[in-house]
Amino acid sequence: MSPAILRGVMGSCLALGVADLAWLDVNAERMAGSAPTVPTVPIEPTARATRIERHPPLAPPISDEELPPVMKTESRPSPPEPEGCVVHFDRGVSTLSYDQAEMLTPIADALKTNPKAVVRVEGHADRTGWKENTGSNLVLSDARAAAIVATLGKLGIPRDRIRSAAFGDTRPVDDGTTEEAFRRNRRAEVRIELPGDR
Numbered sequence: 001m002s003p004a005i006l007r008g009v010m011g012s013c014l015a016l017g018v019a020d021l022a023w024l025d026v027n028a029e030r031m032a033g034s035a036p037t038v039p040t041v042p043i044e045p046t047a048r049a050t051r052i053e054r055h056p057p058l059a060p061p062i063s064d065e066e067l068p069p070v071m072k073t074e075s076r077p078s079p080p081e082p083e084g085c086v087v088h089f090d091r092g093v094s095t096l097s098y099d100q101a102e103m104l105t106p107i108a109d110a111l112k113t114n115p116k117a118v119v120r121v122e123g124h125a126d127r128t129g130w131k132e133n134t135g136s137n138l139v140l141s142d143a144r145a146a147a148i149v150a151t152l153g154k155l156g157i158p159r160d161r162i163r164s165a166a167f168g169d170t171r172p173v174d175d176g177t178t179e180e181a182f183r184r185n186r187r188a189e190v191r192i193e194l195p196g197d198r
Contacts, residue, residue, distance in 0.1 A: 083191060
């Protein structure tokens with residue numbers, strides 16, 4: 001009820017005054033005396049009252065002192081998904097060792113997590129080529145890419161999600177003539193690509 005209506009009702013009650021209240025009492029007595037009396041009939045209950053079950057009292061509330069301390073947990077960010085890796089090979093070798101194959105496991109896991117992603121595998125060779133300089137660097141780089149593709153297949157990645165290419169010694173990462181430069185160029189580059197990536 002709004003304050004304005006409440007003030008109006010209280011004002012009306014006060015305006016009645018004591019004389020008006022006495023008049024109301026007289027009329028109430030007169031009406032009660034003139035009303036015909038009605039015989040009362042006791043009411044029999046039609047159904048028995050249901051049994052009331054009493055439950056045990058509730059346990060008292062636990063105070064703050066009795067509560068166990070709240071354990072603080074540190075939220076650890078999830079590790080970033082790998083974008084790719086580089087697998088280095090020995091001179092004239094195109095097969096993968098166990099450790100090199102293990103490098104591809106995070107790549108395969110990331111591809112399984114994102115079914116729209118594909119993987120690009122590029123095989124490369126250094127200028128020295130095969131042992132005893134027999135064979136083509138392009139063939140060697142293709143064999144390195146094929147070894148990566150086969151390992152990804154064993155890890156559950158279908159062939160239609162793998163793009164492979166071979167470049168021989170045409171794309172060196174180091175133009176030097178040292179053994180370290182040659183080692184860096186004997187590689188297969190593996191990278192994850194999403195639709196729209198180039």
